[in-house]
Amino acid sequence: MPEIEYRIPQQRRLVTELPGPRSAALTERRRNAVGAGVASSVPVYAADVDGGIVLDVDGNSLIDLGSGIAVTSVGGSDAAVVKAIQEQAAHFTHTCFMVTPYEGYVAVAEKLAELTPGDHAKRTVLFNSGAEAVENAVKIARVATGRRTVVVFDHAYHGRTNLTMAMTAKNKPYKEGFGPFAADVHRVPASYPFREGLNHDGTEITGVQAAQRAIEQIDKQVGAHNVAAIVIEPIQGEGGFIVPAEGFLPTLVDWAKSNGIVFVADEVQTGIARTGSWFASDAEGIVPDLVTIAKGVAGGMPLAAVTGRAELIDAVHGGGLGGTYGGNPVACAAALATLDRMAELDLCGRARRIEEIAVPRLQALAEEVDVIGEVRGRGAMLAIELVQPGSREPNPQAAAEIAARALAEGVILLTCGTYGNVIRLLPPLVIPDELLVDGLDVLADAVRATAGVLVGAAQ
Template structure:
């Protein structure tokens, strides 16, 4: 395949006639329960560009929701997948195992935080990883309850929906949900600071608030696990105050509670480290269990739970697994993804992208009081929009900004409990020029609005 030209180009309006025709077919054939952010139909993607059915080239600041972190159709991944498909596409690991699964587990045990002996188990999706992490924690502790946090997002299966905070569109009308799920307050520096300046900067104080709720409403003697995204994804790219996560880990260790880091969106070099947990405290935190998906296999369905060996080995034999878990083609893609991140210096690239995004966005924030907060790490940056002169969320402005960016050929995503956050998740292979152009487009639109 000829390489995709790395420039934004609009041939038609967005969406164009070919995409509109395909949308008619989609409406007739696909469940209306599936939403679409931007109704252009992709035909090619790579670097920092996605090309649609009309030949429009769009700047990709979404990476398929943080999945194509190493760029779409990354060369090592393409080669590895082709070679594996030619050998075999499936041989259920629980029936006749194969080396590719073992190799991925070995690599995950190596690159995840901490020096303790580890084990891994492979699945298909982030929600599946989350559900199995909870199963493993309950098996290890012989306790039932699980704590999740305000603004959390953990997936769309029944237990994952129970853990997820936001009702619409993820939970509304789909209950009843799994029991023994409780919620505690997150550290949300921007919003906490509106009430208590100290709470915004003192993570230990924010953790004490959460632990107080946990002890009073659940009790550690009943609690199997605390599950948290080190940077919340769908919740609004909320980066907790320094000290919050280490204090939670310390409390969990003292109370025989399993600390689960949901790194589905933050993992695999996205934040300028292999995992976002590595940014916490002087030398990072070591979760007991870590949930991995999204960026793990450059777009092929794969997920994992990796963690301390004694916890991971707690379930009885055949207690975890699944027909497609650790599919050999997805495993080949994951091994090539890890190699690409290490060989091409993409962790350092994520750190560069943070600087390239934060500098112009912070300047913009200083000049425009509708930008309440700019936050994030690596290539995971968010803008929280508020009504001028207030801290009141402005979801209408956020939607207008996103829709206008789409019309101008820049793919951005929204998120946040109040629907007022623009999230930027560029592939790490995007050029400096495309990144700058994407931000310029957003800046120009915001000025017009």
């Protein structure tokens, strides 16, 4: 990665306990102003962000291993992205592309057609959030096929709108109390190698077998001729950073193609260099019909997209897709600068380098303690799954304890997983090696301390 000039020293530094007094005061103000349904992972308030550091309002410098959930891949204030935002905002912040269009929207669509898998003719429609992109991909698939049913998978997360809540697997906190949900959504088993059962002869279930299991259920319970779309994350995110077994996704893609079903890759979290290629579908060797994109695409500005086969997207009648803010000109400017910056810094290569640094350290830690069931992921989308010692029983208590211990030492970690037992690592792709290693050292100490406490409690 070329040399980067950071505004904030890339060094962990604590000057108060966490949360500090100013963060604590903001929490009190928040209680009287912000809805209780909006939760935050950490109790500190950001004042400045650069590279791999979050500087809080009390002057503490924390290592960021979350990137705002895989959003600030180029850092929270990359100079080129900031400049592009400023220049566009100085001219106009909004016209609504559906009223008075502008070049930035077209340029983003051209760039996404270039970067997404496949060399077929493509079209793009821009939105504000990942959930909007997923919902509109379903709309496109239904119009293009004339069918209604959407197939999704166990452990999936697709968003918080009514339709995407129906598509999301985990009930709490995402769905609890919010029903009834949209109809014509059918869920089938995914490939979760760490938690798969075995074949009758004791061999491991392969990716092809897992896909055939899902296909058989679709055929029996829905009928392939009724399915408009299969929607799946190439690596399941909120469900636990689950990497499917080899052959799972290609088998599903081939079956979908042979049955006239639109295959939608939800790359909201896995896309835009996060897994070591522009899209995780590339590493899986698949070409989706539609790709949903958001998070890291615009350097922190709200922008999302559906990019895919021209004949599918163009099947929708004029006015059927869009939204007042979709493809906002400032967000488009940020996206173009972000994508240029990623190419300039080779952040796909940087994601692979992060994996090279982190995975051996995490695997060595897993051999040292008995609360890590598996280390998995790809590129800079990595995770450890926590288990009860000596078993594969999920251990959400350990995940929460590790995150809390790490935060106390100045490292921001995120948890996830259907069972709440996964620590996920999503560092900014521009994080310096030394800062990443320091963060991993703090994580390792937190795991060791938690494992020792758990062992002591069991005895």
